[in-house]
Structure formats: C-alpha cells, structure tokens
Amino acid sequence: MTTLLQINASINDDSGQSSQLARQFVAAFAARNPEAKIVVRNVAAGEPVPHLNAERFGAFVTKPEERSAAQHAVVAYSDTLIDELKQADVIVLGLPMYNFGVPSQLKAYFDHIARAGVTFKYTDQGPVGQLTGKKVYIFAARGGLYAGTPLDTQTNYVRDFLRFIGITDVEFIYAEGLAISPQSKEAGLAKALAEIARLAA
Ligand SMILES: Cc1cc2nc3c(=O)[nH]c(=O)nc-3n(C[C@H](O)[C@H](O)[C@H](O)COP(=O)(O)O)c2cc1C
Numbered sequence: 001m002t003t004l005l006q007i008n009a010s011i012n013d014d015s016g017q018s019s020q021l022a023r024q025f026v027a028a029f030a031a032r033n034p035e036a037k038i039v040v041r042n043v044a045a046g047e048p049v050p051h052l053n054a055e056r057f058g059a060f061v062t063k064p065e066e067r068s069a070a071q072h073a074v075v076a077y078s079d080t081l082i083d084e085l086k087q088a089d090v091i092v093l094g095l096p097m098y099n100f101g102v103p104s105q106l107k108a109y110f111d112h113i114a115r116a117g118v119t120f121k122y123t124d125q126g127p128v129g130q131l132t133g134k135k136v137y138i139f140a141a142r143g144g145l146y147a148g149t150p151l152d153t154q155t156n157y158v159r160d161f162l163r164f165i166g167i168t169d170v171e172f173i174y175a176e177g178l179a180i181s182p183q184s185k186e187a188g189l190a191k192a193l194a195e196i197a198r199l200a201a
Pocket of ligand 1: 010011012015016017018019094095096097098099100101141142143144145178179
C-alpha cells in the first residue's frame with residue numbers, strides 16, 4: 001500500500017496557501033490512488049514542533065539506558081516524526097516563505113528529524129542519509145517573486161537538507177507573487193494549479 005505524508009508548515013494551518021495547494025495535489029493523488037493511506041502532519045499550527053534546545057538535543061545524544069523519563073519523551077516525539085517519514089512513499093510539503101526563510105517551526109521539525117544513527121550516518125565518505133526511496137513534492141507559497149534568483153533562500157536549503165537525510169527525488173512547485181496584486185496572486189495560484197493538473201495527469 002502506498003502511504004502519502006502531507007506536511008503543512010503554514011502558521012495559518014489548513015487555510016494557508018501552501019497547505020491548500022498541497023491539499024489539492026493530495027486530493028488528485030488520492031483520486032488516482034484510492035488505496036493510498038494519507039497522513040497529515042501540521043508542524044506550525046495546532047501543536048507546533050518545539051524549538052531544539054540543549055535539553056532536547058541532550059536527550060538525542062544520551063544513551064537509551066541512561067535517559068531520564070523526560071528525555072525518553074523527547075526522543076519518543078522525535079521517533080514519531082521520523083517513523084511518519086519512514087512509512088511514507090510520497091511526501092508532500094506545504095512551504096510558506098516568512099521573512100525570507102522557511103517557517104521557524106519547519107526548521108524546528110528538521111532539527112527533530114536530523115538524528116545521527118537514525119536518519120543519517122557518519123561514514124568514512126561523510127554523512128549518508130538513511131531515508132531513501134521517497135518522492136517529495138513541495139508547494140512553495142510566496143508573497144514576492146524569488147524562484148531562480150539568489151533571493152530564493154528556501155529551495156537550495158530544503159533540497160540540501162532532504163538530501164542529507166537521503167531524500168533526493170524532490171520537485172518544487174511555486175505559487176509566487178501572492179502579495180503583489182490580486183492579478184499577480186491569481187496568476188501565481190493558476191500557475192501552481194496547472195502544475196498540479198500536469199502532475200496528476
Ligand atoms: C509573517 C510573514 C512574513 C512573510 N514574509 C515574506 C517574505 O519574506 N517574502 C515573501 O515573498 N512573502 C512573505 N510573506 C507572504 C507569504 O509568503 C504568503 O502569504 C504565503 O501565502 C504564505 O504561505 P501560507 O499562506 O501557506 O501561510 C510573509 C507572510 C507572513 C505572514
């Protein structure tokens with residue numbers, strides 16, 4: 001059975017433009033794959049992923065038999081996020097741009113899924129990602145226009161991070177110019193929807 005994991009990173013929860021585009025893609029995917037299991041994880045709304053701090057990182061690097069109850073809970077939460085990724089064949093990420101970067105909660109999510117010995121391993125040849133064989137679609141929503149320019153701080157960063165944990169098959173779909181004018185918003189969303197239709201064909 002195919003499993004699709006939809007990760008929403010909008011502070012506006014399901015109503016964010018990135019979440020809506022992701023959902024439309026997922027609806028088209030589900031129509032083509034009625035047997036697919038769909039799992040949704042909101043990292044920024046509801047119960048946002050907490051920022052990594054010394055206590056949380058300390059839990060990751062403490063040996064299991066030496067962890068306190070609080071440290072076990074921290075690791076169990078990280079394990080849950082990682083298990084969702086492991087189970088997924090297809091990952092759909094709604095990616096808003098906030099203040100020239102990814103949502104801070106998405107960074108916090110990345111900080112909870114980058115675990116040495118779990119999602120990547122250090123080898124003589126450098127780090128090797130462990131989450132292989134997955135396909136990722138990213139729906140990037142932006143007020144301005146950045147794709148293909150040096151101001152796009154998101155595309156390389158997210159691509160590099162995913163590669164680090166072993167995920168290399170990554171496709172970006174952009175909805176840009178959403179805050180420039182009503183016409184620009186309409187055009188940006190129409191372009192992204194056309195991409196969804198193409199991917200669903
Ligand atoms: C706090 C905040 C900061 C933003 N910063 C940027 C920015 O730096 N560049 C940009 O192009 N758009 C920016 N925007 C516009 C968002 O990218 C746009 O509203 C997009 O739809 C956000 O995705 P979402 O609707 O899924 O939350 C910002 C929006 C908010 C709310």
